[in-house]
Amino acid sequence: MTNKPRKNWYAVLQNYIFPLILLLYPLRHVCIGLDLRDTGYNYANLRYMGLDNMDPMWMFSTYLANVVGHFLTMLPGGHTLLGLNIYTAFSVSGMALLGYYFCVRKLDMPSSLAFLGEFVAISLCWAPTAVMYHYLTYVLFLVGAVLMYQGLVKEKPKLLVLAGVALGSNIFVRFPNLTEAALIVALWGYGIFKRKKPIQVAKETGFCLLGYVGAVAIFLGYISLRYGFSYYTDAIASLFGMTQTATDYKATSMLSGIFTWYTKNLYWVIRIAFFMVLGIAVAIPFPKKFRKIKAVAAVICAIAAIVWLYSRKFCSLEFDTYASMLLPAILFLMLTLFICLVQIVRRGATPEERLLAMVVAIIVFFTSIGSNNGLYPSINNLFLAAPYVFWMVWRFCRYSAEKTAVVLFPAKAVCVAFLCVFLFQSIGFGTGFVFVESKGAKNTDTKIENNDILKGIYMSAERAGWLSTITDYVEKNGLKGKEVILYGDIPGMSFYLDMPSAFNPWSDLASYSFSSMEAAMAELETEIVGGGEYPVVLLDKAVWEKDVEDPKMDLITAYMDEYEYILTFENDKFALYEAEKRNYD
Numbered sequence: 001m002t003n004k005p006r007k008n009w010y011a012v013l014q015n016y017i018f019p020l021i022l023l024l025y026p027l028r029h030v031c032i033g034l035d036l037r038d039t040g041y042n043y044a045n046l047r048y049m050g051l052d053n054m055d056p057m058w059m060f061s062t063y064l065a066n067v068v069g070h071f072l073t074m075l076p077g078g079h080t081l082l083g084l085n086i087y088t089a090f091s092v093s094g095m096a097l098l099g100y101y102f103c104v105r106k107l108d109m110p111s112s113l114a115f116l117g118e119f120v121a122i123s124l125c126w127a128p129t130a131v132m133y134h135y136l137t138y139v140l141f142l143v144g145a146v147l148m149y150q151g152l153v154k155e156k157p158k159l160l161v162l163a164g165v166a167l168g169s170n171i172f173v174r175f176p177n178l179t180e181a182a183l184i185v186a187l188w189g190y191g192i193f194k195r196k197k198p199i200q201v202a203k204e205t206g207f208c209l210l211g212y213v214g215a216v217a218i219f220l221g222y223i224s225l226r227y228g229f230s231y232y233t234d235a236i237a238s239l240f241g242m243t244q245t246a247t248d249y250k251a252t253s254m255l256s257g258i259f260t261w262y263t264k265n266l267y268w269v270i271r272i273a274f275f276m277v278l279g280i281a282v283a284i285p286f287p288k289k290f291r292k293i294k295a296v297a298a299v300i301c302a303i304a305a306i307v308w309l310y311s312r313k314f315c316s317l318e319f320d321t322y323a324s325m326l327l328p329a330i331l332f333l334m335l336t337l338f339i340c341l342v343q344i345v346r347r348g349a350t351p352e353e354r355l356l357a358m359v360v361a362i363i364v365f366f367t368s369i370g371s372n373n374g375l376y377p378s379i380n381n382l383f384l385a386a387p388y389v390f391w392m393v394w395r396f397c398r399y400s401a402e403k404t405a406v407v408l409f410p411a412k413a414v415c416v417a418f419l420c421v422f423l424f425q426s427i428g429f430g431t432g433f434v435f436v437e438s439k440g441a442k443n444t445d446t447k448i449e450n451n452d453i454l455k456g457i458y459m460s461a462e463r464a465g466w467l468s469t470i471t472d473y474v475e476k477n478g479l480k481g482k483e484v485i486l487y488g489d490i491p492g493m494s495f496y497l498d499m500p501s502a503f504n505p506w507s508d509l510a511s512y513s514f515s516s517m518e519a520a521m522a523e524l525e526t527e528i529v530g531g532g533e534y535p536v537v538l539l540d541k542a543v544w545e546k547d548v549e550d551p552k553m554d555l556i557t558a559y560m561d562e563y564e565y566i567l568t569f570e571n572d573k574f575a576l577y578e579a580e581k582r583n584y585d
Contacts, residue, residue: 014104018114019097022096023096023097025093028431030085030086031456032434033435034436034454034463034492036437036491036492037490038127038438040491040494041492042128042131043069043073044500045069046066046073047079049067052500056238057516060227060232060235061239072087082456088135092129095138096118099121103387109391113387116386119427120423123427125430126433128435138380140170144183148163148186160187160207160208161207161214163208164210166211168211169215172216181212184205186355254370255369275305276301278301279302279410283409315328315425320433325379325428329375331422337365340358340360340361356388365378443460445461450468454467481500482533483500484502488539488544490538490539493538497538536578537576537577541570541572563579
């Protein structure tokens with residue numbers, strides 16, 4: 001009778017409270033921060049999806065993300081920043097809930113550990129949810145991994161086909177997701193550990209490929225029928241060609257960046273291992289009967305490790321910056337890969353345990369492939385890895401062996417100490433960081449009321465001043481809905497002012513080549529000669545006034561000179577130019 005209330009409370013936590021928190025926690029920052037770059041850029045592309053207002057390379061290389069995002073803009077409130085923030089945040093909620101239920105119901109993981117892992121995974125989602133090609137990638141990668149695991153363990157070919165569909169579809173979310181096909185290695189590995197016949201492994205591979213190729217064929221066929229096959233192939237060719245100007249997108253640069261981050265952080269691994277060895281060395285001289293003394297010695301060494309890490313500026317306590325979580329998160333990735341390796345080679349591990357370890361390792365490693373952001377994408381995608389690591393460490397701490405007790409207890413103590421640091425920093429980052437211009441938002445205490453798209457959004461007083469005055473001008477002069485040429489890391493202004501871009505809203509990106517912009521400008525001039533409207537030109541004054549060589553800016557300047565543009569509005573941030581002819585009147 002005494003345990004019944006406790007079980008009831010735990011059931012309520014497991015079935016209602018934990019899922020509700022995971023559903024709502026991603027919404028914590030939806031009304032905070034105005035980002036002129038990434039967030040607004042992605043929303044502009046979703047709102048004005050199409051070849052008239054987007055770079056074809058970007059449209060087709062992230063096609064499915066754009067389609068899904070465009071659908072969201074047509075939902076109630078989807079035309080506003082707050083509405084889209086809410087809708088896209090649910091992609092994070094969905095991953096957290098999928099990870100939670102998979103871990104609890106299929107892996108028999110303690111629900112408290114699964115919840116804690118998902119809570120940390122949400123906290124480490126540093127990228128704005130506006131970047132649909134990020135989050136839809138993670139959703140389909142996770143779905144594919146879960147379906148493959150279940151299909152193999154439960155021997156259900158239909159699930160393997162669906163896993164292939166998820167991974168094949170992901171190519172059209174972001175073309176570099178081709179690398180996620182590496183999950184097939186887990187299928188082959190499971191076949192080896194399960195001692196399956198080669199023909200059975202070949203059949204399972206065939207089921208996955210059937211779904212994969214089928215999804216690719218359907219999407220490619222649809223794009224070809226609607227736009228023409230050459231549009232897609234030309235866009236992908238441009239994607240490979242952009243590495244000439246954006247060298248950080250080269251395969252060698254991306255891979256070297258990933259490994260460089262890991263090797264640099266060996267500095268911290270070695271020093272944390274020192275405290276572990278110190279604990280072992282202190283414990284060895286004492287006989288077995290002094291177990292409590294050995295335990296105390298190990299705990300002291302673990303606490304010393306924490307003190308040393310903070311004294312050496314391992315991580316910052318300013319939770320609105322990446323520095324608060326970056327190094328702990330990278331070490332967590334390294335710990336994840338180490339645990340996966342141990343599980344794969346450990347004598348006595350079941351084929352299912354090895355399969356899960358392979359799946360987690362592949363997600364952690366391959367999520368960052370195709371990005372120029374180092375290990376940041378992997379940090380953003382811990383919805384299976386985080387609960388898995390907490391579970392494995394929990395099992396390790398519960399394991400006891402008399403012969404290795406001297407070695408294991410200090411290792412357990414130091415491992416738990418690091419996870420405590422990781423948890424504290426991650427949750428602090430999750431509650432304190434809001435993405436704005438690749439940094440953390442600050443002083444977000446002001447709203448503006450004259451812009452329908454930005455209603456309900458808190459930003460700094462300075463940004464509120466910028467947006468309020470230019471919104472007034474756009475509204476009073478009938479510029480809303482008119483095309484705009486943007487330059488100066490302000491692509492979000494297309495969405496915030498409800499002005500579709502004349503071509504690529506972020507034309508100053510290195511990945512958007514000068515030749516592409518030159519061609520777009522030439523096409524624009526042809527339209528003007530044929531009677532088309534003169535677009536508005538909106539510049540960041542800091543870029544306009546900067547005395548540096550900028551061929552793209554020179555292209556815009558020459559265009560404005562040719563068609564007699566004049567300055568009609570400016571504030572501390574923006575300069576807006578219109579053609580004197582104003583043929584949009």
